[in-house]
Amino acid sequence: MGSFKQNTQETFLGISETARENWGDFVQFLKEAWPLLALLLVILMGIWWYADPPPPRHVLMATGSPGGSYEDLGKKYAEFFAKKGVVLELVPSMGAEENIARLSDRKDPIQAAFVQAGVGHPKDVSGIQSLGSIGYDPIWFFYNGPELPQSDFAIVNRHAKYFSNRKISVGVKGSGTHAQAIHILTASGMDKSALQFVHLPGEQAVKALQRGEIDGTFIVDAFEAPNVQELLKDPKIHLVTFRRAAAYAKRIPYYHILDVPEGAFDLERNFPGEDIKLLATSTNLLIDDRMHPAIQFLFLEAAREINGKASFFAHRGEFPSFKDSLFPESPVAVHYEKNNYPLLSAYFPFWAAEFISRLLFVLLPFCVLAYPVLRVLPSYRMRLMYNKINRLYGTLKTYEQDLLMGFSAEKRDDYLKKLDLLEYQALNIQVSKRLAGDYYALRTSIDYVRNCLNRGMHPYQSNEEPQPYQYTDGVDPDL
Structure with missing residues (x-):
């Protein structure tokens, strides 16, 4: 069992790491969901504009x-x-x-x-x-x-x-x-x-x-x-x-x-x-x-x-x-x-009742409109991340088709540079923990294609020519 000082340091370290991780997730959330958030802000401003201004004093x-x-x-x-x-x-x-x-x-x-x-x-x-x-x-x-x-x-x-x-x-x-x-x-x-x-x-x-x-x-x-x-x-x-x-x-x-x-x-x-x-x-x-x-x-x-x-x-x-x-x-x-x-005036002073009334007038319609939008945010974010990963998969598939159809040994370095760039793009994707498996599967696939190029031969083919299959009874069953 560690000392009190060690436990305290570990606790604060854990809190600090959690805060940094949550802040990073929040920043990433803003980057990905800003169109929907902007829409909600416009709706809120519209409701506030429609609402009466505060009463004069x-x-x-x-x-x-x-x-x-x-x-x-x-x-x-x-x-x-x-x-x-x-x-x-x-x-x-x-x-x-x-x-x-x-x-x-x-x-x-x-x-x-x-x-x-x-x-x-x-x-x-x-x-x-x-x-x-x-x-x-x-x-x-x-x-x-x-x-x-x-x-x-x-x-x-x-x-x-x-x-x-x-x-x-x-x-x-x-x-x-x-x-x-x-x-x-x-x-x-x-x-x-x-x-x-x-x-x-x-x-x-x-x-x-x-x-x-x-x-x-x-x-x-x-x-x-x-x-x-x-x-x-x-x-x-x-x-x-x-x-x-x-x-x-x-x-x-x-x-x-x-x-x-x-x-x-x-x-x-x-x-x-x-x-x-x-x-x-x-x-x-x-x-x-x-x-x-x-x-x-x-x-x-x-x-x-x-x-x-x-x-x-x-x-x-x-x-x-x-x-x-x-x-x-x-x-x-x-x-x-x-x-x-109004009922609120029976329990609050005039200005407090008026403030609460205006707050309810603005927030209730906003929440009614915002609720379905906020509900789709997780799937919206997930779809954005999937799209980023799938776009890189699509690029990788195009490179692989080029290797199969028109490989040239002189262009090996160019292919490797393209794969390095693709991997760099993959490294810069911010994904949630739920998509960590898909993220690392993409990087593994990029590394697999790179390994194929580094074999020193035409990818996806061995040095030996394929031999016809020998049947045990010497008779082809299709004959």
């Missing part, structure tokens, strides 16, 4: 005017995205029409926006998809001064007693408030030429109404919006109900009817003083149709967590949904509605 989203619910809602979305490692930058805007215009502009970096249903129409724009509705936007009409009977707001023969000679804010042109106010006035048949409209953003309209600078204002915003809450809490401000809400909802399909019980806004002062009905549109989450699917899933997950809770007007789980989705529905949103968020 910075997304721009248009909200709306300051003081509106979209500003607060956008902040909640930004907080959700921040937890997932994505920066959601909120960009204020003048309203829904600007948001739609920026989304449809292929050069604008805005990728998502909150837009009220009915503001834009897909026939007028392109490149926009919907992730669904995420909440109700009631249509409020507040007025200042003494409380008036509802009959003063009734529209008869295109006129209403209240609206004559009063200054009314219908929102900034291009905003959702302006669009919905015009929809209602148009549907009611009111003569807008006799009305005194001003176009104030929500926050300014609230202050102007409280100071008495205007008589009334339309506001289309969520119940929780600061502008709406400020006016609902002001006892000098009154709210108009829509007695013909059902008729408006029939005429305008993306309108909903919201029931408000007596005292629901303020029990202490019993506001409203009776059950009322409000008209409402809904907020759509619109995106640039080029948005990365992973970011779309992130928006949908944020909508489910933030907007899926029960609120003053919505039931738990009512949103997100495809209510009033006038724009084409995103395939990602349709998939989400049926299957919810």
